[in-house]
């Protein structure tokens with residue numbers, strides 16, 4: 001049975017390991033290696049991960065009897081609006097397509113509703129097949145955004161949103 005638990009700073013090595021096994025597999029077919037290496041280093045170096053956790057991002061982990069399967073991070077009342085922003089969601093390649101991602105988003109949805117947030121929002125790379133996953137669970141493309149992440153690299157994303165009733 002898939003269980004969702006809230007992560008603490010003690011779990012950051014697990015989160016980093018799941019990202020390590022998933023990030024490059026996801027993005028290397030879509031973007032140059034230099035950019036993928038740069039983004040991974042930027043977001044998943046241990047001090048940066050700890051900072052993100054201390055700075056309003058909550059992390060949840062999915063596990064079953066075989067071990068950890070994936071994680072997500074999110075921020076309630078992002079920018080002091082009634083918006084819950086999903087910052088990250090990564091499921092191990094071996095565990096994808098088994099409902100783990102949907103279960104993580106369902107958990108975030110419950111927490112957003114408990115906090116009376118009205119919208120779920122996220123950014124996704126415009127070539128990422130995950131767009132189809134988000135559409136399948138009720139998100140719509142709301143905007144396009146190009147973010148300068150330094151070192152000459154841009155993140156060319158869609159903003160996707162789901163209204164919560």
Ligand SMILES: CC(C)(COP(=O)(O)OP(=O)(O)OC[C@H]1O[C@@H](n2cnc3c(N)ncnc32)[C@H](O)[C@@H]1OP(=O)(O)O)[C@@H](O)C(=O)NCCC(=O)NCCS
Nearest residue numbers: 089090091096097098099100101102124129130132133136
């Ligand atoms: C995208 C991701 C989070 C989805 O999680 P998952 O556990 O694989 O997806 P689920 O099994 O919960 O799928 C839920 C539904 O979405 C559909 N779906 C999932 N991925 C899909 C895809 N790439 N294309 C089309 N449909 C997809 C599933 O078929 C399922 O549909 P159903 O309700 O008809 O059965 C996961 O595949 C992943 O970690 N991908 C790599 C990392 C990534 O891109 N993260 C997003 C960064 S923005």
